[in-house]
Amino acid sequence: MRVIVAGSSGLIGSSLVVELRKAGHEVLRLVRRAPAAADERRWNPPAGSIDPDALAGVDAVVNLCGAGVADRRWTEARKQVLRDSRSVPTEVLAAAVAEHGIPVLVNGSAVGFYGDGGDRMLTESERSGDGFLAMLCREWEAATEPASAAGARVVLLRTGLVLSPGGGLLGPLRSLFSLLLGGRLSDGQQYWPWISLTDELAAIRFCLENDGVSGPVNLSGPVPVTNREFTKAFADSLGRPAPWVIPGFALHLVFGAELAEEAMLTGQRAVPKALENAGFSFTHGTVQLALAALR
Ligand SMILES: NC(=O)c1ccc[n+]([C@@H]2O[C@H](COP(=O)([O-])OP(=O)(O)OC[C@H]3O[C@@H](n4cnc5c(N)ncnc54)[C@H](OP(=O)(O)O)[C@@H]3O)[C@@H](O)[C@H]2O)c1
Numbered sequence: 001m002r003v004i005v006a007g008s009s010g011l012i013g014s015s016l017v018v019e020l021r022k023a024g025h026e027v028l029r030l031v032r033r034a035p036a037a038a039d040e041r042r043w044n045p046p047a048g049s050i051d052p053d054a055l056a057g058v059d060a061v062v063n064l065c066g067a068g069v070a071d072r073r074w075t076e077a078r079k080q081v082l083r084d085s086r087s088v089p090t091e092v093l094a095a096a097v098a099e100h101g102i103p104v105l106v107n108g109s110a111v112g113f114y115g116d117g118g119d120r121m122l123t124e125s126e127r128s129g130d131g132f133l134a135m136l137c138r139e140w141e142a143a144t145e146p147a148s149a150a151g152a153r154v155v156l157l158r159t160g161l162v163l164s165p166g167g168g169l170l171g172p173l174r175s176l177f178s179l180l181l182g183g184r185l186s187d188g189q190q191y192w193p194w195i196s197l198t199d200e201l202a203a204i205r206f207c208l209e210n211d212g213v214s215g216p217v218n219l220s221g222p223v224p225v226t227n228r229e230f231t232k233a234f235a236d237s238l239g240r241p242a243p244w245v246i247p248g249f250a251l252h253l254v255f256g257a258e259l260a261e262e263a264m265l266t267g268q269r270a271v272p273k274a275l276e277n278a279g280f281s282f283t284h285g286t287v288q289l290a291l292a293a294l295r
Contacts, residue, residue, distance in 0.1 A: 007064030060104035090143035098150035113137035116266035160193030160220035183244025188228030196290035
């Protein structure tokens, strides 16, 4: 397939480009600056423009754009950046997919769609929940509508916490645990829907290549764990103790109450029903296996 990837400089996007090429696909990258390599095509999401030759002969668009959700405190201005950096690029890409008759759009979204799920098992048929992250994901997913309306196969990737050797959540956590400052967050009963980067990439490729897959797809490991279980597994994988309990009020102070509550102190027990029904098999079926593979 000829695939064009937006957000290709990110944690997931940069590895996805390599994974797709290894699998024999031709990959172009949409960049928001002057192209510096033969595989790059320029676009400007706020201006709604894409290089006219970028989409010729493209079989699928993968959209992994978005400013980092937990990178900064959620001021009103930051929340607007988080929304605009998802909805606007998605609107531009969905319109392009519709206009050029591109058959497939694989679009980022997140398990945050479900809001605070408590300990309920969340499959893709669950309704969206409350809070900013849920609203962000609803908007992001809704922005793909023109592509579906034009008959494209649209896949909505509801990704969990990606466990990667090269950054993301585990970078700062590893530093804390190495300094013997590791511990669960509050009572640790909130679910953390992890997925290994290996499986995240394989699942995106699976969604691209399988015509039967469309609509929301949970990208999270088959055995979700609580923050308490995750903390123990991570400490064990590093051979460090993690005796501390980080109280909720401390997280509120450092990150702001809303971000701390939505991204750290509540969670989702998401299960990958759509992937499993479609015949996807995970390389890392447990969080212990996923963490061991990072050592
Ligand atoms: N990593 C996770 O654990 C995780 C979990 C759930 C959901 N997700 C979502 O999956 C997507 C990819 O995740 P990631 O971890 O690869 O994210 P990332 O490393 O932060 O990369 C996101 C990419 O989005 C593009 N981007 C950043 N700001 C933008 C803006 N203002 N407008 C348009 N594009 C912008 C950039 O690519 P260019 O500079 O190349 O344009 C950036 O490299 C994100 O939307 C993220 O929210 C990630």
